[in-house]
Amino acid sequence: MTDRSLPNAPSAALLHRLGALLGPSGMLTAEADVAPYCTDWRALYRGRAAAVLRPADSAALAAVVAMCAEAGVAMVPQGGNTSMVGGATPDESGREVVICLSRMNRIRRIDPVDQTMEVEAGVTLKAAQDAARAAGMLLPLSISSEGSAQIGGVLATNAGGNNTVRYGNARELVLGLEAVLPDGGVFHGLRRLRKDNTGYALRHLFVGAEGTLGFITAAILQLQPQPRAVEAALCAVADADAALALFAAFRDQDPALIQAFEYMSGAGMELVTRLVPGASLPLAEPAPAYVLVELATPRRDADLRAALEAVLGGAFEAGTVSDAVIAESETQRLALWKLREEHAEAQRRAGASVKNDVSVPVSKVPALIERASAACAALIPGIRPAPFGHIGDGNIHFNLVQPEGMDPAAFLAQDHAIMDAVAAVVRDLDGSFSAEHGVGRLKPYMMPAWRGGAELETMRRIKRAIDPAGLMNPDAIFPPA
Numbered sequence: 001m002t003d004r005s006l007p008n009a010p011s012a013a014l015l016h017r018l019g020a021l022l023g024p025s026g027m028l029t030a031e032a033d034v035a036p037y038c039t040d041w042r043a044l045y046r047g048r049a050a051a052v053l054r055p056a057d058s059a060a061l062a063a064v065v066a067m068c069a070e071a072g073v074a075m076v077p078q079g080g081n082t083s084m085v086g087g088a089t090p091d092e093s094g095r096e097v098v099i100c101l102s103r104m105n106r107i108r109r110i111d112p113v114d115q116t117m118e119v120e121a122g123v124t125l126k127a128a129q130d131a132a133r134a135a136g137m138l139l140p141l142s143i144s145s146e147g148s149a150q151i152g153g154v155l156a157t158n159a160g161g162n163n164t165v166r167y168g169n170a171r172e173l174v175l176g177l178e179a180v181l182p183d184g185g186v187f188h189g190l191r192r193l194r195k196d197n198t199g200y201a202l203r204h205l206f207v208g209a210e211g212t213l214g215f216i217t218a219a220i221l222q223l224q225p226q227p228r229a230v231e232a233a234l235c236a237v238a239d240a241d242a243a244l245a246l247f248a249a250f251r252d253q254d255p256a257l258i259q260a261f262e263y264m265s266g267a268g269m270e271l272v273t274r275l276v277p278g279a280s281l282p283l284a285e286p287a288p289a290y291v292l293v294e295l296a297t298p299r300r301d302a303d304l305r306a307a308l309e310a311v312l313g314g315a316f317e318a319g320t321v322s323d324a325v326i327a328e329s330e331t332q333r334l335a336l337w338k339l340r341e342e343h344a345e346a347q348r349r350a351g352a353s354v355k356n357d358v359s360v361p362v363s364k365v366p367a368l369i370e371r372a373s374a375a376c377a378a379l380i381p382g383i384r385p386a387p388f389g390h391i392g393d394g395n396i397h398f399n400l401v402q403p404e405g406m407d408p409a410a411f412l413a414q415d416h417a418i419m420d421a422v423a424a425v426v427r428d429l430d431g432s433f434s435a436e437h438g439v440g441r442l443k444p445y446m447m448p449a450w451r452g453g454a455e456l457e458t459m460r461r462i463k464r465a466i467d468p469a470g471l472m473n474p475d476a477i478f479p480p481a
């Protein structure tokens, strides 16, 4: 919690007014209806909420927020509820309200000349991608949860994902933003300008703020040309050093072709192929590690297959790659991606796991994997590191699965010890303890050590200036004052 006095529970009179404003489908108060909004995807947190409010447009949201603010009621924004760090889950007091933006799900406009789209917060990332594709363009943001994750949450967490290596994180796509502020005021910043130097770039303040400064309600996103050709290959490599050697070879050929460059450990792949129905390894035998590389280009004249085969041929000769399979169809390309995208699900099926969404300079990923694996093994014998992720941008999900046969609760009781052991290595390698999932409710305790002093104090001042009563997503990002 931030430095706030305890917020108020909504009174019966306030709930009555909110219900009258939102209508029967816009407010949930029955315990069974509210419950799904009070637990995160990973079931790390089980909160309670006085009500779930579901406004259908920005004006209704602004009115709801003004009423809650006046009554001193704390608000927790929620979209697709796919947070990896409990960032959209209410606390246990039962005094907070969850405000879910999933009904604000219109794609307002797509402009092919400007190459932009205007989308509301409740549109799923997948629906936004599909709409951009149907208009002949690419929304270049791709994450494992894109079928459920919604634009509001994707922007509030500055999501990264598989294509950061080429297009950057969510922030880089945001040209304009509309947000409802903690007092119910509306920030109308839906400008689709490539150049707009007019004082502070307020839109960037809301991106990555995890709903602590208000609600992102709509955005203008920069689109890209739709690729005319896409090629993907799964490569067997000895380790992360070999993966980086392969990355260097692709960059040396043409950095503009690389659309994704993902790393998977042998241990993680073994869990996927054993525990996820329909997932099988399309190589002759298991390898210590794998790379999924995807090349894409909007150019008409490019022979992408030849480009891919040239680099892989060189890598075979150099011994960097021991085996590889190239997708021969869209179905095969999706099957290769399934092996990568199902890592989180496979780890969930394998028992309790602790996630470390960390980043280091790309060159230091091999040291991260080696040293963090050793640190965790020293802490809990039999612990199963299953690192994977976006090696092309230095973001590794250094996830650890419980030892076989260990009591899951006993394993999870050591989550901070495990996170701290990994964090010590990450710090030594000049990395970050929170790369793309956000801080949420899971990591505020790490903020003083990592962002203490003037940095955290400046964040607190900004929070106080915009949300003086501390009503917006109170348990996210900030540790208790």
Ligand code: MLT
Residues within 6 Å of the ligand: 084, 144, 161, 341, 343, 344, 355, 357, 389, 397, 399
């Ligand atoms: C991913 O890239 O698949 C995720 O961010 C998921 C995870 O950390 O488990």
Ligand code: ZN
Residues within 6 Å of the ligand: 161, 389, 390, 397, 436
């Ligand atoms: Zn990721």
